[in-house]
Amino acid sequence: MMTLLDPRGGQYTLLITDDDEACRDSLKRVFEPEGYTTYLASCGKEAVRIARMVEVDLLILDVHLPDYSGLETFQIIKQEIRIGLPCIFMSGEITRGLQIDLISANAYTIIPKPININVLRDSVERVIEKYYWK
Numbered sequence: 001m002m003t004l005l006d007p008r009g010g011q012y013t014l015l016i017t018d019d020d021e022a023c024r025d026s027l028k029r030v031f032e033p034e035g036y037t038t039y040l041a042s043c044g045k046e047a048v049r050i051a052r053m054v055e056v057d058l059l060i061l062d063v064h065l066p067d068y069s070g071l072e073t074f075q076i077i078k079q080e081i082r083i084g085l086p087c088i089f090m091s092g093e094i095t096r097g098l099q100i101d102l103i104s105a106n107a108y109t110i111i112p113k114p115i116n117i118n119v120l121r122d123s124v125e126r127v128i129e130k131y132y133w134k
Contacts, residue, residue: 005044015050017041017073018062018090021061023115027060030117031124044068044076056085058127060120063091063098063110071105078106086127090115 006085011033014036016027031038035085039054041047053075060068068076077113089102092113102110108127111120 006128006133010019011035011037012057012132013037013039014042014058014060014124015039015047015056016060017044017047017065017070019043019064019066020062020092023062027115027120030114030121034121036124041065044073047073048076048080051081051085057081058124059085059087059130060124061087061089071101072090074105074107084131086131088120088123088127090120 014031016026016038017025018027018038020043021042024042028038028040037049039056041050044067047059047061051059059074061073063070065073070089070091078085086108088108088111089112090113091098094110094112099110109123110125
């Protein structure tokens with residue numbers, strides 16, 4: 001849970017993109033009770049559409065999506081919508097090449113699947129502190 005120092009009082013929006021509906025729903029159930037507004041997308045195109053319609057503070061993207069890859073989705077959103085938007089990636093298969101690609105794209109971190117909720121929650125809080133607590 002965010003500390004009392006949070007200038008926005010925990011009012012942040014997350015765009016969670018994963019082709020696994022159960023994963024999306026479970027992450028929503030974790031973050032919404034903590035005060036986050038969540039938007040859910042099942043593919044890259046849907047994530048881009050949502051990012052065009054609402055202001056998002058943080059992307060949580062699966063690397064493997066049915067249309068665009070998570071990396072392609074991140075790059076489209078950065079180029080077309082908001083260049084400095086932070087992103088946490090999730091993947092069941094993390095290779096050295098993928099890590100290099102994500103570092104090059106300026107991703108915040110990558111979290112292995114199955115997701116350890118405590119690791120993801122801590123990463124989200126660190127991103128919010130780093131990018132929004134000026």
